[in-house]
Amino acid sequence: MATRPVTCPYDTPEGFRFYRDNLVLDDGMGTPKKYLPMNDFLINVDSFSKSRVSLDPGRSFLLSQSDIGDNLGYVSFIAIKAKFPDTIVESKKYLTWVYKGQTMNMGELMVLSGAKQYSTDSTYEGWNLSKPNDYINNGGMIFTNPHADFQIKLEILIGR
């Protein structure tokens, strides 16, 4: 009589991911534990855009959506997903983005939100995606692929 072959569970690392309207901590064993419900997520937007960008090694990309933003170029929702080659190790899965002169990092996902606010110093706080110019260089985001050996693909969803 044949015996049932012994099968070992494949080695699934524990980690955070989105699963059925929740951010869960999945250990690959049964139903993952819910950490953050997402089913009540709603951001009112009047218009939106969806775009895809491929960043070659060492290249930069200016994210500027003047037509989507309000009259000053501000948007209220930015979601960006980065797709790295499957063979890349976790320590190299990053890119940089510059906003208002400050350089920050990004891994596989970034979500920003918030409608612009009028501040006390007669300026606005928010996510300004107007095209920068010689006189007002404070709009848009610059994404850079700092790696020399692989391409990064970006998916971008913007709402105002």
Add this chain to the structure above:
Amino acid sequence: MQDLETPSINNYDGGSSSQFPGGNEIYGGSSNFPIGPNQYPENESAQNPLGGPTGGFNTEYRNIALNKNQFKIIDATFQRFNEPVGVNFIKESFDAVYQSQVLDFLDVADFFHPLQEFSNYQKQTIIINPATSFNLDPGSFTDTNGEISMLVAKAEYLPDASDDDKVLFWDYLGSQRNIMGGFMVLTGAIKKGYNWKGWDIDPFSTYNHADIPNSANGGFIFTNPTSMTVRLTIITAN
């Protein structure tokens, strides 16, 4: 029937009102069809409705869909009139929705932040009072020198908060003020030790945190600039 006690009142119940005094006979009525589909049953061609008397009209056929899915749904009952227009999170994607229609989406089902042998994670829930600030707890991310590779923040505002009241400020490295509405995700590289390709949330310059915290060294400061309390949930991991 006609009201016999009040003959001047006509009762149009299908009976012939002309049989009663005071009734009004309607002339010109006919039980025939205005356009008879079957006036000549002995004639085979007359049994075809198009073969009988007809008014003049032209029929044009236009191809508006190649299959059922291409038909545009007409919401004639307004039952979805109050459904939201905006960006929703449905299953594992951010969806740009217009009432019941998903116009486009950003799929994040393949997003995965693995926990390594050096990883830690922390979940904090804070009530931030109006016009106050909160320093994000640096946790115990010692293996990465206080650097994290994932920060997920969700703000829950009071139901009567307007869109202008749904905002928080977050300061990073003490150099820039940014805003957050209802949700934020920041990520970076995952690596043991420090490579500063993530987010430094440790405002202390010493390992035992004996000195005074300084946001210029690192850390996040969340500020509630509104007049309403906000509940903020933050998940951090390295």
